[in-house]
Amino acid sequence: MSMNNIEVCPHCDKKxxxxxxxxxxxxxxxxxxxxxxxxxxxxxxYTNKGYAEMSSFLMKKK
Ligand SMILES: [Zn+2]
Structure with missing residues (x-):
């Protein structure tokens, strides 16, 4: 299992x-x-896209 496989839960090993x-x-x-x-x-x-959207959202909020 790849450590970079974000689609698989590291705790349960489930997709x-x-x-x-x-x-x-x-x-x-x-x-x-x-x-x-x-x-x-x-x-x-959160995906990289999710994080990016989150940070741009938080920036706007300030
Ligand atoms: Zn899990």
Whole structure:
């Protein structure tokens, strides 16, 4: 298994679903961003695109 395979949950070794996941910071909902979500443990791993959208969103918010 490749360590760079973001599509597979490192905790469950299961293939994750590509979805938009809600992002919260300090309990405040900031929006939905592209992420892989593990169907087994529910962990969310934001994609590079998701992170990029998140940071541009946070920049605008300031
Ligand atoms: Zn998992």
């Amino acid at each position: 994750m679903d590509l979805k938009n996941a809600p992002y919260k910071q300090n309990g405040e909902y900031l929006g939905d961003f592209e992420a892989y979500i593990c169907p087994s443990c529910g962990r969310v791993f």
